[in-house]
Amino acid sequence: MKDIHIQAIRVHAYGGSDQLKLEEIPAPVPGPGEVLIDIVASGVNPVDWKIREGMMQRPLPYIPGVEASGVVVALGEGVTDKKVGQAVYGAVDGSYTACAVAPSAQLFPKPFHLSFEEAAACGGAKTAWGALFDVGKLTKGQRVFIHAGAGGVGHFAVQLAFHAGAYVIATASGENLEFVKSLGASEVIDYKTTPFETETDQVDVLLDTVGGDTLDRSYQLVKPGGILVCLVQPPSPEKATAAGIRAEWGGTKTLHAMQEVAKLLDKDLIRPSIRKVFAPLSKAAAAQDYSQLGGPGRGKVVLKIEE
Ligand SMILES: NC(=O)c1ccc[n+]([C@@H]2O[C@H](COP(=O)([O-])OP(=O)(O)OC[C@H]3O[C@@H](n4cnc5c(N)ncnc54)[C@H](OP(=O)(O)O)[C@@H]3O)[C@@H](O)[C@H]2O)c1
Structure with missing residues (x-):
């Protein structure tokens, strides 16, 4: 994968949404316990623009986004609970990108009844x-x-x-x-x-x-x-x-909490509502501005990686 480059949004300096830069970066490689995912959609949360403004710090440069849905394309060492080709969703640190790695334990099989946009919005x-x-x-x-x-x-x-x-x-x-x-x-x-x-x-x-x-x-x-x-x-x-x-x-964000939520999502007992979908990845700034400044609608803002 080292020679393959992918598109990602990166932040090199804290500030406004103009700090979200679309760049080509080397595709990441999954480590032990991780999977590589082709990201279909990323959730856009208030924490994304709060970090971008420097209210919370990340080592620079960083890829924004904390949750996504997508398809597993490679397994890291020791991963036995996921399969290549499987549709998944969950916590992905650095999700405004075409391809990301995440711990397999934080990812859940996407329920058939949820779209990728909906599944990206369950955090x-x-x-x-x-x-x-x-x-x-x-x-x-x-x-x-x-x-x-x-x-x-x-x-x-x-x-x-x-x-x-x-x-x-x-x-x-x-x-x-x-x-x-x-x-x-x-x-x-x-x-x-x-x-x-x-x-x-x-x-x-x-x-x-x-x-x-x-x-x-x-x-x-x-x-x-x-x-x-x-x-x-x-x-x-x-x-x-x-x-x-x-x-x-603050609440807690334990794996147990996500496991309980995943059971309810699987049974369609709770459902995400989508406020607005932005696409493609280059619309990241518009998506964060919309999350920050508000707009008509309800539920979650989503960034779809491709149109
Ligand atoms: N500490 C943590 O672990 C943690 C985790 C997640 C989120 N958060 C924080 O929680 C906050 C909310 O996140 P979110 O994703 O739910 O935000 P959000 O979706 O952007 O919230 C928008 C909603 O806020 C409502 N609203 C605005 N002003 C209001 C008011 N004065 N009274 C009642 N409702 C009001 C609006 O309701 P109407 O459209 O009906 O008017 C709108 O539906 C953010 O600050 C986020 O950073 C913290």
Whole structure:
């Protein structure tokens, strides 16, 4: 593979989306426990532009992207759970590329009923699962409040909580109100027109994917003894203590979380929703700008490697 070159997006300096450069690089070679994948589609997540802006650091140059779907084209030493030609999806570090290597354990067989674009967009489910169940310890019958129920993480969180038998309350706006209801929320509050904190009773678990003023107004919504999980910034320990609740920053992203999510995806009990697909790979900057600056739609942004 060493003489074969592939297209990839690389970042050589932190900054705006103009730092995403389309380049030719040598094709990677899978190491022990890894597989080489022809990438069909990559998920585009807020973390991608946050890293590009330098809010989180990676050794430069780096290839952006944290998740993908594609077809296995070569197996590294010791890989017995995948086959060449198999369609897979999962965590791929550096997924804005035609070809990438990833640990085989982090990749799952793509369900037939999901397109490659949909399968590339399931990482938010792993985040949601970790936040709700690993950290939040959400159980059947509990009340859970999910901010941004139409978002890349939120639309999975609503489905996962509903499937677990929780009573789901979520926020959304405009046309997304009905969409979030269709995912399993019993109450959907329009955060643009209604003060969410006085619109419903207190909950056992609150998942915040918005932060800022939304986080500040959320402590009071959690029952004493309950838990608030924020994915965007560290919650205030003082405000949590004053409210008599536990507050945690970030979910977990364990392999176990992804295994649980994969089972639900296989059975079609949860489903990714695609906000917009950008193609081909050279549209990476437009895809990140869309993720960062917003646009109409719901669910996840996807970058398809070829038109
Ligand atoms: N720490 C971690 O492990 C981790 C992992 C994944 C993500 N994150 C973070 O979590 C955040 C969300 O990620 P995402 O992929 O879900 O983002 P996203 O898909 O870009 O979120 C867009 C959604 O946010 C909603 N929204 C915007 N302002 C809102 C508000 N004030 N109240 C309620 N909803 C609002 C919009 O709802 P409407 O369209 O209905 O108005 C839209 O559907 C990002 O900051 C990301 O970096 C953290």
